[in-house]
Every structure is written in structure tokens, then in C-alpha cells.
Amino acid sequence: MVHFITSNAHKFAEVKKLTDIPLVQMNLPYPEIQADTLQEVAEYGAEYCYERVGEPCFVEDSGLFCDALLGFPGPYSNYVDRTLGCDGILRLVSQNRKAHFTSVIAYHDGSKVNLFMGEVGGTLTETKKGEKGFGFDPIFVPEGETRTFAEMETEEKNLYSHRGKAFTAFISYLNQVR
Numbered sequence: 664m665v666h667f668i669t670s671n672a673h674k675f676a677e678v679k680k681l682t683d684i685p686l687v688q689m690n691l692p693y694p695e696i697q698a699d700t701l702q703e704v705a706e707y708g709a710e711y712c713y714e715r716v717g718e719p720c721f722v723e724d725s726g727l728f729c730d731a732l733l734g735f736p737g738p739y740s741n742y743v744d745r746t747l748g749c750d751g752i753l754r755l756v757s758q759n760r761k762a763h764f765t766s767v768i769a770y771h772d773g774s775k776v777n778l779f780m781g782e783v784g785g786t787l788t789e790t791k792k793g794e795k796g797f798g799f800d801p802i803f804v805p806e807g808e809t810r811t812f813a814e815m816e817t818e819e820k821n822l823y824s825h826r827g828k829a830f831t832a833f834i835s836y837l838n839q840v841r
């Protein structure tokens with residue numbers, strides 16, 4: 664049994680579609696430290712959670728990196744989503760619509776933290792499209808597609824997404840070591 668420490672039901676639903684390994688969602692609040700990289704944020708979170716859960720567990724930290732904003736909001740995406748939201752981001756990126764999402768999974772196996780990463784490049788739309796998903800899904804079209812993540816079913820989003828890639832790498836690691 665592996666615990667995914669997250670309060671985000673969308674993230675849990677996405678990773679559940681990718682594996683038969685028994686996963687348990689645990690809504691344990693943990694500090695998201697202010698740092699320049701997702702890796703640092705996730706690593707700190709995994710250490711913090713393992714100390715409390717006492718069993719193998721992982722956290723996932725992700726962010727949207729806009730070329731026009733030199734990578735902002737990146738590790739500050741959660742705050743920016745809650746303040747500026749999709750409309751606020753669209754107002755800021757009119758000159759250059761390229762962006763990418765990155766996901767970092769930090770898994771504490773009981774003795775150390777292991778990191779897994781996934782990334783997807785794409786384009787920000789001019790207006791929001793689609794109702795599915797969460798966060799910036801309605802404004803992000805992954806490379807090779809014409810639809811936003813919010814217009815896709817979870818399984819389709821997983822084929823392209825940063826989280827789908829990070830989680831696939833994590834699962835293949837788990838399958839090797841178990």
C-alpha cells in the first residue's frame with residue numbers, strides 16, 4: 664500500500680487510472696516551502712509526510728511555466744491559480760503563448776526520497792475551453808493536440824501530461840523494486 668499525500672482529488676483520480684498498485688489518498692496538510700524548484704518543494708514535503716505517516720508515501724508538486732514570463736508562475740502556480748486564475752494568466756501572456764507543465768513526484772520509501780519528473784510542452788489558448796480537470800487545464804493545449812486538457816477525458820490527458828509521465832516513471836520504478 665502506497666500513500667499519495669494530496670488534497671487534490673483530480674490528481675488522485677489521474678494517477679489511479681495509470682496503475683493497479685493499491686494507492687491510498689491521504690489528505691495530510693504539509694508545508695509547501697517557498698523555493699525556486701519543484702524538486703525542493705516536493706522533497707521537503709515527502710520528508711515531512713513520512714515523519715508523520717511512518718509508511719512509504721509520496722507527494723507530487725507541479726507547476727505551469729510560461730515562456731513569456733520567464734518561467735513564472737512555476738513553483739508559485741498554486742498561489743497564482745488562486746489569485747490571478749486562468750484569466751489573469753491569459754492577460755499576461757499575449758506576446759508569447761508557449762508554456763510547459765512540470766510534475767515532480769517525491770517518494771519516501773522508508774529510507775530515502777526518490778524523485779521522478781515529467782514535462783509537457785504546449786500553447787496557452789486565447790480563451791478558456793472545456794469544463795473538465797482543474798487549475799490551468801482550460802487554457803493549455805499540449806503539443807500534438809488541438810484541444811485543451813479540460814476538453815479531454817482523464818485517460819487522454821494522462822497520455823500527454825506532465826503528471827502522467829512522472830507517474831509512469833514512478834510506477835516502472837516501483838515495479839522493479841517490489
Ligand code: IMP
Pocket residue numbers: 671695723724725726727740741742744764796797798799800812824826
Ligand atoms: P500543486 O502541485 O498542488 O502545488 O499545484 C500547483 C498548481 O499548478 C495547481 O494549483 C494548478 O493550478 C497548476 N497545475 C498543476 N498541474 C496541473 C494540471 O495538470 N492541470 C492544470 N493545472 C495544473
